[in-house]
Amino acid sequence: MKKAVLTFLLCFPFAFYAQITGSFTLNWKDNVNVSTDVSNYMLPQFQLENFCFNDINKTVSLALNLPSAVPVDESSVKISDAVYENISASQLGVISKKNLPSSLNVLVSNVNARNVLSASLILSPIINENGNLKRLKSFTYYIRQDNNSNIQARDGFNGISHSVLASGDWYRFYVEKSGVYRISKSFLQSLGMKLNNIDPRKIAIYGNGGRMCPLKNAVDYPADVAENAIYFDGEADGIFDSQDYILFYAEGVDNWSDENQTSNNLYADKSYYYVTIQGGNGKRISAMPAATGPVTPITAFDDFQFHELDQTNIARLGRKWFGEDFSVNNEYSFDFKFPNIVAGSTMKVFASAAAVANTATNMQVDVNGAAIGTIPFTSIVVLDNLGDNQGLTATTAAAEDVTVKFTYNNNGVPTAKAFLDYVNIKAKRSLTGYGKQFRFQVDDAATMNGSGEFRFTNSATIAQVWDITDIYNTTAVVNDNQANFSFQADLGEIRKYIAVDKQDYYSPKKESKSKVANQDLKGTIFNNAQGQFQDIDYLIITPASLHSAAEKLANFHRSFQGMNVKVVDVESIYPEFSSGKQDIGAIRNFVKYVYNNASTAAKRVKYLNLFGDASFDLKDRISNNTNLIPIYHALYSFSLSASYISDDFFVLMDDNEGDMTSGTSRGLDIAVGRMPVKNTAEAEEMVNKVIEYHDIKSFGRWRNNFVLISDDVDKLGENSLEFGIDHLGDQIFAQKPFINVKKIHSDSYKQETSAGGNRYPKVREDFVSAFEQGALVFNYFGHGGEDNLAHERILEKTDIQNFGNRYKYPLFVTITCEFTRFDNPFRPTAGEFMFLNPAGGAIALVTTTRQITISTGQNINEAFSGNLYGFNSNSLVSIAEALRISKAGSGSNPLMVFYIGDPAITLAIPKPKIVLTKVNDQPITGVVDDFKALSAIKISGEVRDETGANILSDYNGELAVNIFDKPIERSTLGNDGTRYSNGQLIIMDFTILGETIFRGNATVTNGNFDFNFVVPRDIRVPLGNGRVSFYAKKTGQLVDQTGYDTTIKVGGINPNPVADEIAPRVKLYMNDESFVSGGITNESPILLAFLEDENGINTASGIGHDIIAILDGDESKPYVLNDYYEAVADDHSKGKLRFPFRNLEKGLHTITFTAWDVYNNPITAEIQFIVVGDETLTLKNVLNYPNPFVNYTEFWFTHNRPFEPLEVQVQVMTITGKVVWTKNQTVTTDGFLSREITWDGKDDFGDKIGKGVYVYKLTVKSTLSNKKTEKFEKLVIL
Known part of the structure; x- marks a missing residue:
């Protein structure tokens, strides 16, 4: 596989710029199966690491990630020496011929992934040149580097500042629609403001409007809640009289967004504003600046009206929501009014709708009784296609009263459904007053020069015209009650205005709690306990309801890793970063603020934990919603392979990033993870798992194990499922030979047929057994879904819920389809159960939330494993950091791959180095005895430092050892009969570990150990290299080591064994x-x-x-x-x-x-x-021993919940019922008997209580089912 060859040239002294040049050859293969769990696409393909397939447009692209020492000039790219070959339409496979470009469409973007710079080069390698289909075979590229390029900073996010909310009295109100609002003295008083003896000129209003935060970092948005210019009638005398009032322009949640294709705010239904009385005068509306240049008269404007409801997310995917449902009523009509329409003008109608039907259907659109067009919908024939969203743009005669009717034709299929997205209308109206306020703009102004004279008629009630282009700095021109009125303004851009009609003001609304608490997140986030600046290592964003558990996690990392961890309630982010509204952009902007303001680039925040569940419903329209920390949703909303959710959005910190649609979305700057907990119980349990992962009880030989599992080959093209992951296992074994790689290749087991379909019961059994025994990593590559892995259901939800591998929590890597689609509250997934199992399952998942192609999965799996295990290095990064690096270096940009878990966790790989030194007291450097059947073997060894040169003489602890017979060669069976194109059955040969001939333990003393065992009679006789696997843990310390040896020879038979006919x-x-x-x-x-x-x-x-x-x-x-x-x-x-x-x-x-x-x-x-079953929690044999006692007793009880954490409370009371002592403790027992709780006979204050008879109540509560039982007994103190 040929890689891109990079050459860095410094053209000196003849040029001032360096450049990146290189060549690339595409190794095309035709008829490659690029499949997901439900889609099976055949198309031409080239190198996996550079191949991208767009499932929406059915096109392919080539992506190169080119390292660069400095940013590049994105417009400087040149392609030369391009070599093409002609191809036929049949070679396209599923690729859409109509969507092929006529040129390469080269796009270059700067990528900055935590100060590691690269250039992303993306092009279309297949073109349609005047009907001639051609594909690129090779090319040379040239990109100029530019030291002056800046992709780093943005005003407002550089430099620590204080929020305006830090001091003073603040009160909040809200609006829903945009317009001019009137605020009276009585309204302010209803908010709780004390207005007696205040100077009204000190009153100020703050707010950022109802618009959504821009997705792109480069688009300007306030870094704090911004002050708005207002008009205050009657303030000049310095007294706030009852007849005085405020007018200001408030932006509602009803603004068209191009990047979201909606007029509704996706995250909020209220636009919040804040009012305060400040030390200086508040911002007031100023006069509109004078215009210059030749004057063009303007008598009409472009009006925009819309109808859009967000009631249904058809596929529970993406950020597209729909309104009216046409499945019951097949037609809906909507009325619009355009006063003072320009006679003889036309208007544009924009409509969007979606349908779900297994046949082609359509929707007819009529305006005022005349058909203007039809919206066609394609049939849903592919399982992955969950709906078809289409639009209509039509021009028709304008009218003052407009009725738009939509009629759905289901083509005779009663189960067909259709939904309206929106209908938008643009029409030209005269600048004529009609007793109502109205917004206006002239779309042609952008292409006009000089100034425009806006001429109004019937304008006596229009008191002012405001320029609201900048909603924070409104300017005004006043009309002195003139029936015909005009003003001038510069042209050359589209500016937005509103005619302020004194007969029509809107009224704001208030919530039950209007007073706003002071906060200064911006000013204090970097403060340590002494109030001094300290760089932040780890940021946890949580809902306030889970703050306690998040703080517990933070305290663990503070003490265990010495990190500076900050826990921030998401509710505290919104007031400063999005004017109080929920918005994913506010969270990202806050993270960017923290990232940008570190003391140095090297000390920027490293980890981001989104501590809370997410949902496709961002506005709590559904019951039992789980939108605790909102997540980024793709705009496309009808395919599990083309739509996606991503937390990567929150860690794209550079100014050319944020929209998630270009190559720059690979430039992740922070390792991000999400712990999708829904309530305090889950939050506490998951934090406890993190703590347990690092507990001494979790140290054991399981940390040497890696388990890979592959799906079988149902169809051609899926052979990479098993070949790819088997190669990965061999890579890991070669790079980190201390790891014991267990391979569970489904197709190497006998497939069985059941009523539910084909099954692999032994695979399922081995999968579950491996989980119970423990492994550091499980890596599955194959098909899967929300309920199980593989079509043969080799792992199901019930298996996962029953896992009891406490203290042996693995990283679970599932390169499959929507195994962990956690954003659908209606259907908890297997991946969620895997993570949320409180006493088993996984510590973290690198997983998929949507469908992913095999090629993309294979590419990211290989890259991730190399970074996770530190191939060619002994340095390790956190699991989330390994994924971040892998995504940054990936050409295919796998947005569907997600990290679930604590992003600061590093894989618990033991350190080197345990060495075998002697066999039967013979140095391993010389000739040693073979491990013959029934021979007695003595093994000696040492625990050394990482260099392997020096024994750790202070190392005392326990050794665990596995000794394996020679490796075994096996082959898959071809259960499904899938064959290569030449007719050959797809069979894979692979190597697995030999049988375990001894598994035991030994004591390590001063770094030395030895142990004895007898080789079983049942070893395979031919002589060959076996394997010794060592694991050691140091007594009383969180330190463990690993080691291996493959020089031993296993085989042969001891000719003179000691006789033994005695049974065990x-x-x-x-x-x-x-x-x-x-x-x-x-x-x-x-x-x-x-x-x-x-x-x-x-x-x-x-x-x-x-x-x-x-x-x-x-x-x-x-x-x-x-x-x-x-x-x-x-x-x-x-x-x-x-x-x-x-x-x-x-x-x-x-x-x-x-x-x-x-x-x-x-x-x-x-x-x-x-x-007897577990339905009820049983409590028996409750007693304390000894009883009577003087100063020590134990509380004993039996129960039916072994291995389950139980919350136990003992309350000791006097005979009259007064509680003198209480003990709460979580206990976990291997069997039925608990005797962990003890008492010294002292009360809660530590004082000795009197002799006599006391009653105690023992209460036991299950942490899994919340079932509870209790029992009373008596005790006697002597």
Whole structure:
């Protein structure tokens, strides 16, 4: 695969600019399957890392990411030496011929990803040149670098400033529609303002209007709530009389937005304004400046009216909402009035609507009884296409009274649906007063020179005309009651005006709480506890309702990592950054303010955590909505592969970024993550998981494991699902050989047919087992959906909800389709369950929220894994930072890939370096004994520093070891019979780890360790390299190490083994060692087996010699338990296993357990138990021991919720009911018995209480189901 070749030339002394030049060759392949979970596209393709497919327009583009030391001149790109080849229409596949450009359409953009500069070059490699189809084979490019380019800063966001809301008394009111508002003294008093003896000239009004914050960073928007110029009638005398009043122009939430294609604010229904009495005089409307140049008379203006309701999001995707539903009534009419229409003029009608139908339908549009056009809708035949949005633009005769009628033709399909988006009308009206205020503008003014004289008739009631182009600095011209009135203004741009009619003022509205608390987020965000400036490492944005949990997470990172973490309530962002309205742009602008104002570029904020769930409904129109922290939604709203949500928007900090539509959207500057918690319980649970991930209990051999899972090959083109991820596993193994890579390739298992379709029950079993045993990362590549992974359902929601892998939380990477579509409150997804499982599941997910093509998924998966594991490096970054870097360097710009979790978490990879030094006391540097069957082996080793040169002599702790037989060569089975184009069955050969011949533990003393074991008889006899995997954790410290060795030779047979015909010994229990056979359990009990044998237990997976459990005599479904057994520390003759059963039926069950020693002597034992179920929380055998007692007792109780965190409260009371002592504690037990809570006999104040009889109440509450039970008992203090 040929990469772009870059050459950096400094043309000196003949030129002042450096340049980027290079060449690129496209390696085309025809008829490549570019598929998602529901779409199957065939089209030509070139290198994956540079290939982009637009699912909306069905076009392809080439994207190059070109490193650059300085910004480039985006207009300087030149393409030369272009070589094309002619292609036929049949070679296009699904690519739309009509949408192909006639030229390459080269676009160059500067990209700045946290001060790492690059140039994004995007072009269209297939062109339609006068009907001749051509595709680009190779080319050379030239781009001039320009040191003067600035893509960094914006006024208002550089330099720390204080918010105007920091001091003074502030009161808030709101408007809904734009216009001139009259504010009386009584209205201000109703807000709570004290107006006695105040100078009205000190009154000021602030507000940014009802417009949405611009998506693009470069578009100007106030960095604080802005003061508005107002007109105050009667203020000149310095006394606020009852007849005095304020007039000002307020912008409502009814403004057309080109970038959002709507007249309605997407985030808010109210436009807030703030009023205060300040020290200086408030801003007042000034006189309109005098015009210059030749005068053009203007007697008419362009009026704009619209009808648009936002009631339905058809596919629950994107930011397009629709109004009237035509499924019941097939026609709707809307009336508009255009007073003083220009006679004989025309008007333009713009309409937009959408339909969902499995056949072609249409909507006819009539104006005043005459048809002006039809909106055609295509049929929905592709599963991924969830609607068709089309528009109409038509010109028709203007009229003062206009009725627009829409009639939907469902083509005889009663299930067809259609929805109106909007109808907008532009018409020309005369500048004539009619007793109402009205806005006006002249669209042609932009192309006109000189000045315009705006001539009004019937204008006696028009008191003033205001220029509202700049809504914060309104200017005015006064009409002295003249019936015919005019004013002049400069032309050359479209300026907006409003005629202020003294008979028609609007009235503002107020909420129940008008007083606004002072705040100064801008001025204080960088202050530390001493009020001094301190750079911020980590920013957590949360709703106020979750602040406590977010602060708990912040405190953890402060203490554990020494970070400066700031927790900011999202509600406190809006007043300063969007005038009090919810807006994603306000959140982004606040983050940009923090980012820009660090003391140095190197100390800018590194992590952003959006601590709260999101929703497709940004205005709480649906019940049980989850819009806690709003998210960026794509404009396109009808396809899971073309629409997307993204938090990347919030971390695009440079001025040429923000719209998410160009190559610049790769320039992420901050590692961003979202923890989609909906309530305080979930928030607390997820914070606890983060803390547990770093707890000493989470340290273990599972941190050496990586599990990859691939989908099978249902159709041609999907072979990359298994080939790609298998290659990735081999890459990880080669780069980080201490990692044990487990491969679960679905197509290497036998596929079975069931009533629900094809299934892989053994894949599902191995998937779940691997989760229970633990791995640092799970990486799945294949098809999936909101409920499961793969069409064969190899992992389902129920599996995820039942995961109990507490303290073994992996990173779960799912390069699949909408597995974690968390923005739909109606349908919780499997990915959400994976993250939100309070005692299992994943610590974080790199996942997909929408459908993604295989090629894009493969590209980002490989790039991410390299950055995550630090290929070619021992330095690690956080998981979210690895994804940020991967996206920044990706040509395909995978917006669908999302990070769910705490962005400051770094993968818990142990540090090097544990080394094997001796085998049977022979140095590993020389000749050592082979690991022959039934031979006794002694392993010695050392824990060294990262260089491997020096032993860590102060290292004392525990070692875990896995010893593997030789690697195994396997092949997939081709279950679905999918073949290459030449007819060959698609089969993949791959290598997996050998069988585990020993899994045990040892003590590390002063950096040294050794242990013994006997090699099982069942190893494979041919001699070859085995593998030793080490993991160590230091006693009492959060420190762990890893290591490996692949020089050992495994194979052969010991000719003189010690004789052993004695069977192992076993003890069986359920949940804990207090269990007696025949006792009761919950529905998911744990089988405990304690085994003992002089030579050890066989785990080598010899035929017929597995450790197995048979449930209720069903030998067709044995539970293979080899991977669950491990020897105890320093003694290979003893060991144990813990195996979780799941969702057993109520009633009596029998487990028949069989194990073999390394000599293949068997032992079989049985245990019985009665499952009583988990529906209710049971509390039995409540007592305290000892009882009576003097100064120490334990509270004991049994329950039916092992392994589940339980909130326990003990209250000790006098006989009269007075509470003297209370203890709240969360307990988690392996079995049914809890005895964790103790008491020293002192009251809540630490004083010894008197002797006598007391009553205590023990209350237990489930943290998962919130079920609660309690019991009273007595105790005696001596």
